[in-house]
Amino acid sequence: MGIDTWTSAYAAVQTALTAMEATLSLRPHYLSSSSSSSSSSSSSSSSSSSSSSSSSSSSCSAVMANGNGDTDNVATFALIRPPGHHATTNLCGGYCYLNNVVICTAHYLSSSPPPSSPTQQQEQQEQQEQQEQQQQPSQRKCIIIDIDFHHGNGVEEILHRQSPATTPNAGSTPDKGSIPWPHRCKYISLHAHPDYPYYTTHHPSPLPKSTTLSAYLSTLSSRLESLESWCASSTGPDSTGGANTTTGGADTTGPLVLVSLGLDTLSSDPVGGFAGFRTRADYIRVGEMVGAFVRRTRGRGCFLLEGGYVVEKLGECVEGVLRGFMAGVNGGEREG
Ligand SMILES: [Zn+2]
Secondary structure: OOHHHHHHHHHHHHHHHHHHHHHOOOOOHHHHOOOOOOOOOOOOOOEEOOOOOOOOOOOEEEEEEOOOOOOOEEEEEEEOOOOOOOOOOOOOEOOEOOOHHHHHHHHHHHOOOOOOOOOOOHHHHHHHHHHHHHOOHHHOOEEEEEOOOOOOHHHHHHHHHHOOOOOOOOOOOOOOOOOOHHHHEEEEEOOEOOOOOOOOOOOOOOEOOOOOHHHHHHHHHHHHHOOHHHHHOOOOEOOOOOEOOOOOOOOOOOOEEEEEEOOOOOOOOOOOOOOOOOOHHHHHHHHHHHHHHHHHOOOEEEEEEOOOOOHHHHHHHHHHHHHHHHHHHOOOOOOO
16 A cells, blocks of 8 residues: 555545534524524635645545525535545455544544634634534534445444443543443445445345435435434433433534435446436435435534546536535425
C-alpha cells in the first residue's frame, strides 16, 4: 500500500469532518423558526467550503442551499474517495481504509462544541452556540443511513465493538449519567445480498439485486419511520441497550443524519446494481424521502460519498439525490 493511498484516505476523513462540522451550522427553515428571527447572509448555492485535502486527493466538500431562492442552507456533501464504510477496526477492504462516517459520528457524539470564530459570521456563530449549548454532546444523537449497494460491515462492526456492553472501557469516557456515544447512534443499511462483503448482518432483510425502485422506497420508508420515535425522545437507556427512553426535556434540534451515499445501486454498475435504479429521476425519489425524514425529525443532513463506479453517470446520480433531498427538506416530497 503506497503512501498516496494513505494520504488520500486521510484527506477523505478530513474532508468528511469538514463537511460534518459545516452541517452543525446549517439553519434549515424548520430550525430557524424556533431561533432568532434575524437572518444573516450566506451562500446562494453550492459554495465550496474549506478542505484540508492534500494535492494527491480529489476530495472536497460543499454546502448546498435550497432551491427556493432564500438563503437557508439545507445539507452538506463530502465528495470523497476512497470510501469508508467497509473499513473495520482492524481490516481494510472494499476499497476502504478509514471509516469516514464512523469517525464523523464518534467525533460529533463525543466532542465538545467548536469554539466560536470572530472572523466568520459572528451572528450565525452566536445562534449556533446557543443551539449547541442546549444540546451538549451527551445529549446528541446521530443516524447513519447507508444507501450504498453493499452492506457497511465496517460501520456495524465498529459500533458493535465500541459498545460498552461489549468492551466496557472502549470509547471516550462519558459524562456521569450520560449514554456512551455508540448507543446514541442508529444505523440502517439498505444493501444487497448475497454480495460483497458476504457478512452475516444483524440488520433485517437484505435486498435482492432484482429489487424494484418501489420496493426499495417502501423498505427505506419503513426503516426511516421506525427511527422517528427514537428521534423524538430524549436520550436515556433502554432495555435493549439503545437510547430510546424519554427522560424529559426538549431538544430544539433533531439528530445529525449522516448519509453514506453509494451510487453503485445504479443497475449498470460493474460491482453492484439494483434492477430498479436506472435514471437520475430514481435517485431524486430516494433523496426526497431522506430529506422529508430529516425535516420531520428536525435534523440536519450530511452526505458522504461511498461507492459508485459508473464514472460517467456518477455526477448526475449524486445531483439527483441532492436535488431530491432539498425538495424533501422543503416539504416537496412526492407521493409513492
Ligand atoms: Zn458499494
